[in-house]
Amino acid sequence: MLKILFSLLVLFPPVLASAQDTPEFLRLGGDLYGGGSAVVVADGAANDVFLAAQDTRLAVPISGSAHLAGQTVTLAQPVAGNAYAAGQTVTLSAPVTGSATLAGQTLNIGDIGRNLRAFGQSVALNGTVGGAALIAAQGVTFNSTVNGDVAVNADTIDFGPAARIGGTLTIYHSDPNSIDVPDAAAPAERIMRKTIEQWSEDAPTSVGVSSDTMWRGILSTVITVTVLAALLAALMPGKLSQMRAMFLTRPFRSFWFGFLTLSAAIGTTVVLAITLIGLLATPMSILLAIVLGFAGYIVGSYALGVGFLDLIGRDVPGAWIERALAAAIGAVVIAVVGLVPFFGWLVILAVSLTGLGALCIVFFRPRFYSDASPSA
Incomplete structure (x- = not known):
């Protein structure tokens, strides 16, 4: 296997050389592929996009799904499908019609049409989530509405004046009773408080695996x-x-x-x-x-x-x-x-x-x- 991996490196020298400052793009079957030091997609229609760079920015609406990776990831235009993003700082300032799966140190999240799955150090939910939300982070701030159920595992959980949870709010914390939830965000009868140890027990159920x-x-x-x-x-x-x-x-x-x-x-x-x-x-x-x-x-x-x-x-x-x-x-x-x-x-x-x-x-x-x- 080591010989095979060595052969891959020998056969792809132009691949390794193409990680340069000037971004390059390839369109294939209606999809857009981009890579480089900084990638900004600002024109042209595309179905699905696949972008990887130190700085990645989607500045044009797409009809499919977005797959984004980089140190700084910004989704600035609507996505008709799903969004998948990973980076140190991930910002979704435009709506996503489908679901979103996000991972990073700092996540700033806008409107999500369906379900949200977010994992990071600091997560701020500033847009409406049409479905359910599964969030694991060190700190989480709710500044908007989640229409479905919410499962959140975090050290600190803050609720802004506009925070609204439409379904059941399940809080996982070392001291779950210490988390203050305003009645406007979620009434007491729709709040479940559980310990951190119960997170691993409930995780298969949370992601929908029977x-x-x-x-x-x-x-x-x-x-x-x-x-x-x-x-x-x-x-x-x-x-x-x-x-x-x-x-x-x-x-x-x-x-x-x-x-x-x-x-x-x-x-x-x-x-x-x-x-x-x-x-x-x-x-x-x-x-x-x-x-x-x-x-x-x-x-x-x-x-x-x-x-x-x-x-x-x-x-x-x-x-x-x-x-x-x-x-x-x-x-x-x-x-x-x-x-x-x-x-x-x-x-x-x-x-x-x-x-x-x-x-x-x-x-x-x-x-x-x-x-x-x-x-x-």
Whole structure:
């Protein structure tokens, strides 16, 4: 995988060079792609826009969705679709007809037609939200109306004179009773006060994921991992055995190489995103990172399944069907552990990175500090 990533850098030198002061744009299929040091879109019609720069500004209405990233992001004209923005300072001074998903240090939010999801250090809601709002920040200020339900997790929550919550207001705080909510903003019967610990418990419900959907997802993941592990066992049994051995006998080394490999893939995504030509390749880079992570998850599931069988006194699986069964056992164990709040996610991440590292070591045998000097 390291060879593949190195090849990407060799094949895309103009991509790396295009991160310059003069912005460049590409129109393809009615969509607009832009990159550079500072990007301002002030003329021309577009469906969806994809912009990444240090300073990003959308100053023309668009009929589709906006995907914006940069240190300073400004949406100054209406968006007919959804808005996705990430930056140090994100300002939405024009209306968004659809939903908005925003992340940054400072968020200044205007009118949103549907739902709002905002995550940052300081969030100021200055426009009307037509649907629900999910907000997590250090400080939140409500200066307008939210027609639907609101779930907010913040250290400080302020309500201006124009603040109105049309649905249920759920407050997550270390001391939820300390947050003063004016009756004009939301009457007491429509306020739920919960502790910070309950945020993680309620988070799946807050984002609209039911328990049935969660269990179906777990079951489909277990089946997928079992099938793919069976294919690997049939096509390359020797390599799979080596990866399993590396995972179980050298877990820290495998984790380290997995961390480096995935970091390289994600880093490539960031570098490509700030360029013009590379912006087109960003989806492939993101896909590569996802595929690598899932490949590590498959290898890790199989290795854990074998380790579990070893603990109960079973021999190392030899036939491909036995290896598929080991992968299924490992996938079930990971899925169950993954249900534990916070800790479960860390376990899944560690298993995936360790499995990816074992895969990288077996296939590419990377080494550090090797002696490259010619022999005498």
